[in-house]
Amino acid sequence: MSYSEAPASTYPVQSENPYGESRPVPVDPQGHVNVAPNERLASALIGVTLGWFALTKSDNNTGIRAPLAAFSSFLLYRSVTGNCPLYSALRTGTNGDTHSPSAVIPHGQGIRVEKAITIQKSATELYNFWRNFENLPRFMKHLEAVTVMDDTHSTWRAKAPMGQHVSWNAELIVDEPNQRIAWRSVEPMDIPNAGTVRFKELPAGRGTTVEVTLEYNPPAGMLGAMVAKLFGEEPGMQVEDDLRRFKQLMETGEISTNEGQSHGVQGHYKSPLGSDKDTKENP
Amino acid sequence: MKAVCWHGKNDMRVDNVPDPTIINDRDIIIRVTSTAICGSDLHIYNGYIPSMMAGDIVGHEFMGEIVETGKAITNLAKGDRVVIPFTIACGNCFFCKNDYFSCCDNSNPNAGIADKLYGFSPSGLFGYSHIYGGYAGGQAEYVRVPFADVGAFKVPDGLPDEKVLFLTDIFPTGYMAADNCGIKPGDTVAIWGCGPVGLFTIKSAFLLGAERVIAIDRFPERLQMAQNAGAEVLNYEKTSVIDELKARTGGMGPDHCIDAVGMEAHGHSPDHIMDKAMQLARLGTDRPHVLREAIMACRKAGTVSMPGVYGGFLDKIPFGAAFAKGLTFKMGQTHVHHYLPKLMEHVQEGRIDPSFLITHRLPLEDAPHGYKMFKEKTDNCIKVVLKP
Numbered sequence: 001m002s003y004s005e006a007p008a009s010t011y012p013v014q015s016e017n018p019y020g021e022s023r024p025v026p027v028d029p030q031g032h033v034n035v036a037p038n039e040r041l042a043s044a045l046i047g048v049t050l051g052w053f054a055l056t057k058s059d060n061n062t063g064i065r066a067p068l069a070a071f072s073s074f075l076l077y078r079s080v081t082g083n084c085p086l087y088s089a090l091r092t093g094t095n096g097d098t099h100s101p102s103a104v105i106p107h108g109q110g111i112r113v114e115k116a117i118t119i120q121k122s123a124t125e126l127y128n129f130w131r132n133f134e135n136l137p138r139f140m141k142h143l144e145a146v147t148v149m150d151d152t153h154s155t156w157r158a159k160a161p162m163g164q165h166v167s168w169n170a171e172l173i174v175d176e177p178n179q180r181i182a183w184r185s186v187e188p189m190d191i192p193n194a195g196t197v198r199f200k201e202l203p204a205g206r207g208t209t210v211e212v213t214l215e216y217n218p219p220a221g222m223l224g225a226m227v228a229k230l231f232g233e234e235p236g237m238q239v240e241d242d243l244r245r246f247k248q249l250m251e252t253g254e255i256s257t258n259e260g261q262s263h264g265v266q267g268h269y270k271s272p273l274g275s276d277k278d279t280k281e282n283p
Numbered sequence: 284m285k286a287v288c289w290h291g292k293n294d295m296r297v298d299n300v301p302d303p304t305i306i307n308d309r310d311i312i313i314r315v316t317s318t319a320i321c322g323s324d325l326h327i328y329n330g331y332i333p334s335m336m337a338g339d340i341v342g343h344e345f346m347g348e349i350v351e352t353g354k355a356i357t358n359l360a361k362g363d364r365v366v367i368p369f370t371i372a373c374g375n376c377f378f379c380k381n382d383y384f385s386c387c388d389n390s391n392p393n394a395g396i397a398d399k400l401y402g403f404s405p406s407g408l409f410g411y412s413h414i415y416g417g418y419a420g421g422q423a424e425y426v427r428v429p430f431a432d433v434g435a436f437k438v439p440d441g442l443p444d445e446k447v448l449f450l451t452d453i454f455p456t457g458y459m460a461a462d463n464c465g466i467k468p469g470d471t472v473a474i475w476g477c478g479p480v481g482l483f484t485i486k487s488a489f490l491l492g493a494e495r496v497i498a499i500d501r502f503p504e505r506l507q508m509a510q511n512a513g514a515e516v517l518n519y520e521k522t523s524v525i526d527e528l529k530a531r532t533g534g535m536g537p538d539h540c541i542d543a544v545g546m547e548a549h550g551h552s553p554d555h556i557m558d559k560a561m562q563l564a565r566l567g568t569d570r571p572h573v574l575r576e577a578i579m580a581c582r583k584a585g586t587v588s589m590p591g592v593y594g595g596f597l598d599k600i601p602f603g604a605a606f607a608k609g610l611t612f613k614m615g616q617t618h619v620h621h622y623l624p625k626l627m628e629h630v631q632e633g634r635i636d637p638s639f640l641i642t643h644r645l646p647l648e649d650a651p652h653g654y655k656m657f658k659e660k661t662d663n664c665i666k667v668v669l670k671p
Contacts, residue, residue: 120377207377241395248389251375252430253355254307256392256407261306261419261427264288264298266338 033082034093034106040079047075092217104184104192110217113235117243120207121250123199127178129250130197133170139245139255142238156185166190192217210246214239285671286340286423287650292330293658295651300340303419303427308355311431313365317444318345318422320650320657320667321369321452322478323592326547327412328654332594334396334413342422343369343409344451346444349435350425358432365435367428368619369452371407371418374433385616390430391416405616422650424671436623439631445638446630448668449483454637455622457483457543460590461491462622463613464539471495471532473580474514475524475573476543477505479666480590482640484543485512490634497531499524501549504663508640519550528580536582545592548572554599561598571597578605589614640666647671 035043050072054065078084087093092109119126129135133154137143144165148154152172160166168189174182174196184194193216200209214235248255288298303312321344326332346366352359359365372379376388387406391397397404397414407429410420419427428434438447457480464472472488474481477500488496489512498509499517506516517527528537546569548555558570577587578601587610605612629635642665645653653667 118377120375120380237395244394247376248373252309252373252389254309256373256390256416256429257306258392258417258419259306260304262284262286262301262303262423263340263419264286264290264296264300264338266336 034087034095034109035078035082035084036094039094040082043075044079047072047079051076104186104194105215105217110192110215111235112213112215113239114211114213115236115239115243116209116211117247118202118207118209119247119250123178123201123208126208126210126250127181127199131175131177131181133183139249140242141245154183168193210243212239212243284424285647286419287342287647287669288337289327289335289339289341290337293328293655295328295341295654297648297650298338300423303425305351305353306427307429308353309430309432310353311349311356311359311428311435312351313345313347313367313426313428313435314350315345315347315421315424315426315671316364317347317448318342318647318669318671319448319451319453320344320422320653320669322480323411323545324654325658326592326594328658329547331547332412334417336413339410339412339417340419340423341410342420343411344448344453345409345421345426346438346448346451347426352431356432359435359437363435364438366438366447366450366623367409367421367426367431368434368436368455368623369409370616370619371409371416371429372433372620373430379433379620382618382621384618384620386618393417408616422647422669424647433620436627439627442630445641445668446636447627449479449637450619450623450626450630452617452619453479454483454487454626454635455619456480456590456617457485458487458490458622458626459615459617460484460541460543460588461487461493463588464488464541464586466491466493466539468492469494470538471497472539472541473497473499473528473537473577474541474543475499475577476545477502477509477516478543479640481505481541481543482508482512482665483637484541484590485509485514486635488541489513490629497528497537502660505665508665512639524576525580532582536580536585538582539586539588540577540581541588541590542573542577543590544573545589546570546594548574558598569593569595569597571600575599575601578602578610581608581610583608584610586611586613588612591616641668643667645669 050068054069054072057065093106132148133146134148136146142159144157144159146154146156154170155167156170157165157167168185168191169187170183171186172181172183174180178199180196180198182196185192193214195212195214198211202209245255284300284302285297286300287295290296305312324341327335327341349359349361349363349365352361370385371390372384372387373389378386378388385406390407391404392407393413393416394404400414407416407418409418410422461472461484466472466488470493472493474484474496477498481498485496485498496514497517498506498514499519500506500509501518501520506518510516517524548570550572552572554575555570555572558572562570574589574597581587589612591614630637642663643653643656645667647669650669653669656662656664657667
C-alpha cells in the first residue's frame with residue numbers, strides 16, 4: 001500500500017509549520033481504548049471490591065473510605081471505558097493496537113519532535129546526502145551506525161541514556177527525490193520510531209529548508225522520556241543539535257569543534273553559567 | 284607551550300599547556316609572533332563574562348607564522364605570515380556570504396547555549412568564553428585556527444608585526460563603528476572613549492571623510508593621543524558632556540555618536556550609580572551610562588553606533604528620546620573579514636600607522652602584570668603588546 005492511500009488519521013502526520021516549533025503530542029482528547037482487555041477485567045474486579053469496602057466499612061477506620069472510594073471509581077472508570085487517564089497522560093498504554101497498518105506507534109502515544117533548519121545548499125544535494133542513511137550517524141550523535149541492506153531496508157543502532165544501546169530495523173515508506181523521505185521501524189525493534197524529512201528550496205538563493213519530524217515511543221512512555229530529560233538528553237534539543245551539525249557538514253564540509261584543543265590547568269572556579277557540561281563540547 | 288589562562292577574577296596566569304594540534308581539515312596551526320591585550324579581555328579579567336572556566340586560554344588579537352596546515356587548506360602554506368581575525372567565520376553560510384562574518388552560523392560548536400541566550404548564536408570567537416565557542420585563545424606561543432582558508436590573511440612583505448597586528452580586531456572595529464554611521468561631508472562625529480578602539484574610530488572617521496571629531500574621555504594621556512589624531516577633546520570630569528556637545532555644534536548636536544566604551548562605563552552621575560548598585564545586586568548586568576549620553580546628545584535623525592561590547596541587559600535607556608529624534612542604531616561584533624583587505628591597503632599606502640597607540644611591549648610571561656596595568660591605566664598604559 002502506498003503512503004498516499006493510508007487513511008488520513010494515520011502516522012506519520014505531517015505538520016505544515018515550517019518554523020520548527022516542537023509540539024508535544026496533546027494528551028489524548030478522545031479517551032480511546034488504551035487498556036488491554038485482561039487488564040480491564042482485573043480493574044473491574046478490584047474496583048468493585050474496593051468500592052464495596054468503601055461503601056460498607058464503618059467509620060472506625062481513619063478516613064480511609066474517601067480515598068478508597070476515589071481509587072475504586074478510577075479503576076471502574078478505566079475498566080468500563082477502556083481508557084486510563086494516567087496512561088493517556090504518560091502517552092503509553094497496554095492495548096497495543098494501531099489504527100492503521102502503516103502506523104508503528106499507536107494513536108495517542110509517543111513523543112514527537114519537529115524541527116527545521118535552513119541550509120545554503122540545493123534540495124538535491126541535501127536529499128542525496130540524507131537518502132543514504134549510512135551518512136546519518138555523521139551528524140546524528142546518538143546514532144552509532146546505520147547499515148543499508150537494500151533499497152528500502154536498513155538496520156539502525158543508537159546510544160540510549162545511561163550507557164545503553166537500542167537497535168531496530170527500518171523500512172523506507174516514502175521516497176520523493178529532492179522533496180521528501182519517510183521511514184519507520186519494523187520488527188525487530190527496541191523502540192518503535194519513525195521519521196520524515198522534507199526539503200523545500202527557497203527563492204532568491206536563500207537555500208533550502210529542511211524539516212524533520214521524528215516520533216518515537218520510549219519504553220514507559222512519557223516517564224521514559226522524562227528520565228531521559230533528567231540526563232540532559234531532551235529530544236527536541238538533540239534533534240536541533242543534529243540539524244545544526246547537518247548544516248555545518250553540508251555548508252562547510254566539517255563540524256565545528258573545540259574538543260581536543262589545548263587549555264590550562266582546569267580548576268573548579270567557574271563564572272556564572274559555566275558548568276561541567278562546558279568541558280564536554282559536542283556530547 | 285606557554286599560554287595566558289584565566290583563573291578567576293583579576294587572576295590571569297601564564298600556564299604550561301599542551302601544544303595545539305590540527306583537529307579539522309580546514310585548521311592551521313600558527314606560531315604566534317605578536318599578540319595584544321584587548322579592552323574586552325578586561326571584561327573577562329573583571330569577571331563579567333559568563334561561561335568562563337578556570338584554565339581557559341584567552342586572547343583574540345594575534346598574528347604569526349603558519350607551522351602546520353590541515354588537509355583541506357590549499358590557499359595557505361607553511362611559513363606564510365598571517366593575521367587572524369578575532370571572529371571565526373566559515374565563509375559558506377548565509378551570513379558569511381552576505382559579509383556578516385561575525386554572525387557566522389557554523390563556527391560556534393556551543394551554538395545551543397548561545398541560542399538560548401540570544402535567540403541565535405553568533406560566530407565563535409578566539410579565547411572568549413564557552414558561549415562563544417570555547418576556543419583556545421591567542422595569548423600563547425601557538426594557536427589552532429579553524430576555517431583558516433577564510434580567516435587567515437597574508438601579510439604583504441615589508442610590514443612589521445606592529446603595523447598589522449591591530450588588523451585582527453581593534454582597527455576594523457573602530458573602522459566599522461565609523462563606517463556604520465554613514466559619514467557624509469561636513470559631518471561631526473562624537474566619540475565616547477579614547478581607548479584603543481576609540482582612537483582607531485577617530486582615525487577611521489577622518490579616513491571616511493568626517494569634518495570634525497569630538498573625542499570624550501577623562502585620562503590626560505588618552506585625550507592627548509586623541510588630539511594627536513586630529514580630534515577636538517572633551518574631558519567629562521570637567522564639563523557636562525551633553526551641554527558641551529550642543530554648544531560646540533552650534534546647538535544642533537553631533538551628526539553621529541559612537542559609544543566606544545560599552546558595558547563597563549564609568550561616571551559620576553545618578554544613573555551610573557544606579558547601574559553599579561544593580562550590578563552589585565546582580566540585577567542589570569551592563570552599565571550603559573555612555574549609551575544614554577549618546578542618545579541624549581545625538582542630533583535628530585542621527586546615528587548612534589555601538590562597537591560594543593554589551594553582554595546582557597540594559598536598564599533605563601531613554602528610548603523615548605531615541606524614538607522622538609528618529610535615531611538609527613547600528614551595532615555588533617566586527618565583521619573583520621569584510622574590512623581587512625581595505626584596511627591592509629590603507630596601511631600599505633601609509634595612510635595610517637596603527638602602531639601609534641602601543642605604549643607597552645612585554646614578554647608573554649609578564650601578561651598578568653600587563654593586564655593589571657591595562658585595567659588600572661597605570662604608567663599611562665593604552666595598549667599592551669605581548670611577545671611570546
